[in-house]
Amino acid sequence: MSTVDGFRALDDKSLVDYIKATPSLFSILGASDNFQIKEVGDGNLNFVYIVVSPYGSLVIKQALPYIRCIGESWPMTKERAYFEATTLKQHGRLCPAHVPEVYHFDRAMSLIGMRYLEPPHIILRKGLIAGVEYPLLSEHMAEYMSKTLFYTSLLYTTTTEHKRGVAEFCGNVELCQLTEQVVFSDPYKVSEYNRWTSPHLDYDAESVREDNDLKLEIAQLKSMFCERAQALIHGDLHTGSVMVTQDSTQVIDPEFAFYGPMGFDIGAFLGNLILAFFAQDGHATQENDRKAYKKWILVTLRETWSLFYNKFIALWDENKDGPGEAYLPHIYNNPDVRQLVQTKYIQDLFHDSLGFGSAKMIRRIVGVAHVEDFESITDAGKRADCERKALNFAKMLLKNRRKFVSIDEVILAIHEIDS
Amino acid sequence: MSTVDGFRALDDKSLVDYIKATPSLFSILGASDNFQIKEVGDGNLNFVYIVVSPYGSLVIKQALPYIRCIGESWPMTKERAYFEATTLKQHGRLCPAHVPEVYHFDRAMSLIGMRYLEPPHIILRKGLIAGVEYPLLSEHMAEYMSKTLFYTSLLYTTTTEHKRGVAEFCGNVELCQLTEQVVFSDPYKVSEYNRWTSPHLDYDAESVREDNDLKLEIAQLKSMFCERAQALIHGDLHTGSVMVTQDSTQVIDPEFAFYGPMGFDIGAFLGNLILAFFAQDGHATQENDRKAYKKWILVTLRETWSLFYNKFIALWDENKDGPGEAYLPHIYNNPDVRQLVQTKYIQDLFHDSLGFGSAKMIRRIVGVAHVEDFESITDAGKRADCERKALNFAKMLLKNRRKFVSIDEVILAIHEIDS
Numbered sequence: 147m148s149t150v151d152g153f154r155a156l157d158d159k160s161l162v163d164y165i166k167a168t169p170s171l172f173s174i175l176g177a178s179d180n181f182q183i184k185e186v187g188d189g190n191l192n193f194v195y196i197v198v199s200p201y202g203s204l205v206i207k208q209a210l211p212y213i214r215c216i217g218e219s220w221p222m223t224k225e226r227a228y229f230e231a232t233t234l235k236q237h238g239r240l241c242p243a244h245v246p247e248v249y250h251f252d253r254a255m256s257l258i259g260m261r262y263l264e265p266p267h268i269i270l271r272k273g274l275i276a277g278v279e280y281p282l283l284s285e286h287m288a289e290y291m292s293k294t295l296f297y298t299s300l301l302y303t304t305t306t307e308h309k310r311g312v313a314e315f316c317g318n319v320e321l322c323q324l325t326e327q328v329v330f331s332d333p334y335k336v337s338e339y340n341r342w343t344s345p346h347l348d349y350d351a352e353s354v355r356e357d358n359d360l361k362l363e364i365a366q367l368k369s370m371f372c373e374r375a376q377a378l379i380h381g382d383l384h385t386g387s388v389m390v391t392q393d394s395t396q397v398i399d400p401e402f403a404f405y406g407p408m409g410f411d412i413g414a415f416l417g418n419l420i421l422a423f424f425a426q427d428g429h430a431t432q433e434n435d436r437k438a439y440k441k442w443i444l445v446t447l448r449e450t451w452s453l454f455y456n457k458f459i460a461l462w463d464e465n466k467d468g469p470g471e472a473y474l475p476h477i478y479n480n481p482d483v484r485q486l487v488q489t490k491y492i493q494d495l496f497h498d499s500l501g502f503g504s505a506k507m508i509r510r511i512v513g514v515a516h517v518e519d520f521e522s523i524t525d526a527g528k529r530a531d532c533e534r535k536a537l538n539f540a541k542m543l544l545k546n547r548r549k550f551v552s553i554d555e556v557i558l559a560i561h562e563i564d565s
Numbered sequence: 566m567s568t569v570d571g572f573r574a575l576d577d578k579s580l581v582d583y584i585k586a587t588p589s590l591f592s593i594l595g596a597s598d599n600f601q602i603k604e605v606g607d608g609n610l611n612f613v614y615i616v617v618s619p620y621g622s623l624v625i626k627q628a629l630p631y632i633r634c635i636g637e638s639w640p641m642t643k644e645r646a647y648f649e650a651t652t653l654k655q656h657g658r659l660c661p662a663h664v665p666e667v668y669h670f671d672r673a674m675s676l677i678g679m680r681y682l683e684p685p686h687i688i689l690r691k692g693l694i695a696g697v698e699y700p701l702l703s704e705h706m707a708e709y710m711s712k713t714l715f716y717t718s719l720l721y722t723t724t725t726e727h728k729r730g731v732a733e734f735c736g737n738v739e740l741c742q743l744t745e746q747v748v749f750s751d752p753y754k755v756s757e758y759n760r761w762t763s764p765h766l767d768y769d770a771e772s773v774r775e776d777n778d779l780k781l782e783i784a785q786l787k788s789m790f791c792e793r794a795q796a797l798i799h800g801d802l803h804t805g806s807v808m809v810t811q812d813s814t815q816v817i818d819p820e821f822a823f824y825g826p827m828g829f830d831i832g833a834f835l836g837n838l839i840l841a842f843f844a845q846d847g848h849a850t851q852e853n854d855r856k857a858y859k860k861w862i863l864v865t866l867r868e869t870w871s872l873f874y875n876k877f878i879a880l881w882d883e884n885k886d887g888p889g890e891a892y893l894p895h896i897y898n899n900p901d902v903r904q905l906v907q908t909k910y911i912q913d914l915f916h917d918s919l920g921f922g923s924a925k926m927i928r929r930i931v932g933v934a935h936v937e938d939f940e941s942i943t944d945a946g947k948r949a950d951c952e953r954k955a956l957n958f959a960k961m962l963l964k965n966r967r968k969f970v971s972i973d974e975v976i977l978a979i980h981e982i983d984s
Contacts, residue, residue: 313735316728335895
């Protein structure tokens with residue numbers, strides 16, 4: 147086991163000693179030697195252990211200096227754990243109801259000790275594949291996104307705080323580069339990492355690589371991703387980064403966090419809901435045609451955006467005399483001008499979200515990392531039909547997003563492609 | 566004389582010893598004790614000394630921890646000298662013909678030793694007031710802006726380099742805040758610092774403070790200024806930051822430099838040319854009605870933008886297979902798509918430049934810091950007429966900038982207001 151700069155990759159065995167030697171973790175377990183460890187990392191990047199004693203439980207997450215699912219051939223800074231822990235703590239302060247508590251962070255070890263999200267918590271994506279409705283999901287996600295994005299933007303922070311945060315998260319450059327590559331670049335060129343349902347989507351994938359208008363749009367979104375420090379975003383807010391029960395919604399895994407465009411988070415979540423929608427026909431059976439569930443997904447899509455909108459504006463109104471330096475109260479001092487700037491701000495954010503959402507959908511169909519929503523459809527022909535609809539919708543939305551003025555229009559367009 | 570952390574404010578006397586003890590400066594003077602020092606700082610912020618020996622010359626610039634023209638009551642980090650020196654060196658490497666050489670930088674002392682721009686170099690603004698034509702000005706400024714902006718943007722740099730630069734220049738936050746206040750905020754509210762030609766422009770100043778559409782536009786530009794790290798910009802590129810002769814154009818004083826929107830630099834320069842244009846009627850005499858000179862300013866305005874455009878695109882074409890990560894060659898691999906993205910990029914940059922240019926014009930008429938172009942018009946009524954035309958033009962342009970498709974249309978609009 148290598149030790150470089152205080153780093154050791156832990157395993158089930160060495161983790162026991164680590165926990166015993168770490169009061170902030172050991173105390174959560176009731177300081178009991180009687181605890182069980184299970185490695186459960188099913189993600190692409192890290193090792194994750196569940197630790198349970200009769201008196202308590204926790205999760206240990208350790209980043210290794212490469213991407214787990216690929217191996218040491220794709221190096222990736224383990225410093226990502228620092229940015230993940232920092233973001234969990236900061237977003238957790240802003241929205242404790244929907245971010246798991248961090249008990250311990252060890253920078254040298256790239257190791258986070260945090261709340262274990264006990265059963266029946268499952269990854270939202272799995273719930274969506276299983277056809278489970280979550281009545282509070284839209285409310286909770288709107289709450290999480292509005293609070294984390296509003297409070298970390300210049301709508302609430304000072305220029306000094308903002309630049310300090312921007313400078314710090316510039317350090318998470320390797321993760322930003324990974325996003326640039328897999329979201330904004332690879333799907334639009336020939337890349338060894340790209341894959342798709344073949345031969346069914348061969349022509350569709352080629353069309354993406356040869357669509358100049360699409361390339362024009364993706365370039366603008368990439369620039370915004372690289373240049374615009376609008377808020378401390380999660381950076382990877384798809385339905386695999388959310389754990390749910392009927393009552394609880396918890397956002398995890400913000401290791402891609404940095405100061406970027408808000409629409410990248412909102413779009414990731416909405417786009418992945420739309421992917422889940424288009425995957426439903428592939429999961430339909432004689433007993434359950436999934437029609438009612440498809441309706442529920444679209445309701446959730448609409449509610450997530452409209453609740454976000456309302457909550458975000460409410461936070462803005464509440465804090466109009468707060469520390470934020472973007473809209474000074476002495477300038478934006480009458481209801482007319484405040485409404486004018488808020489409407490414009492939200493309209494731009496809506497279009498950004500639709501753009502980034504489309505980009506996230508496209509890359510999940512013709513890029514390196516696919517989603518279980520489609521992957522779990524075993525019949526390749528059926529899978530390709532679902533994927534093609536999602537891809538065509540995303541391409542249309544990416545090119546025409548500025549023409550959409552409401553989420554209802556987006557839902558109408560989904561119906562059109564789905565019918 | 567206070568010494569804190571190695572800092573001492575120098576004067577004519579102590580500077581002698583400093584120079585003698587600093588080989589990188591003393592050698593420029595031929596290591597001769599026989600040198601003269603003259604304090605010439607006519608700027609708002611710093612102390613500037615010209616040092617001349619029979620064998621050579623140099624300029625010493627020292628930042629003090631407050632704004633010189635206001636005094637210790639307006640503190641301002643002397644670290645700005647670090648960002649100025651860093652930018653002079655970086656921009657100087659990219660465009661040595663138009664950036665004076667830095668001989669020496671002492672961070673503790675906030676002191677820069679640099680090339681003395683010998684007579685007949687004068688501040689461009691003074692030349693414009695005097696009605697002097699500079700035939701190479703547009704060519705030189707286009708060269709300076711295209712090189713410094715292109716090479717420090719993601720069109721040429723990698724994400725890693727870019728984020729490193731962004732993080733470092735986040736440290737220049739106090740200067741950014743000063744710009745936010747005096748350009749994007751104060752003119753749009755009641756502020757003790759604002760002033761204007763009164764009572765002539767009382768109504769005009771009030772109109773700026775009560776124009777909701779203008780406030781909507783200025784908010785968007787402010788957001789871009791605060792959030793968008795497009796390139797390492799000069800940050801204060803008005804006609805007082807340029808020294809000229811008939812053959813030479815030198816850009817000085819980049820202490821406001823940071824990673825911001827390119828249009829802020831281009832707009833500053835174009836906007837100040839337009840201010841110079843509208844000031845000419847105030848300088849007209851029976852001998853010289855300034856009509857020919859006004860034409861020359863508009864030609865220079867047009868040429869600066871079109872030469873910038875051509876040079877910027879030429880740099881992009883030359884470096885299309887270079888290290889820049891914004892437009893990867895394998896995606897933007899055919900002439901059609903490259904032309905498409907370049908046209909869009911330049912169109913957006915044009916509109917940004919018009920927006921920032923307008924903002925810079927407005928603030929010079931109703932904000933804290935005015936320009937000598939107008940201030941030197943002693944007849945207040947005449948001055949107010951000139952200022953009102955410039956203000957009305959700027960307000961119109963700020964609100965309607967996206968409708969302009971070419972610099973010729975801008976010039977037509979100037980003629981309309983001027984007639």
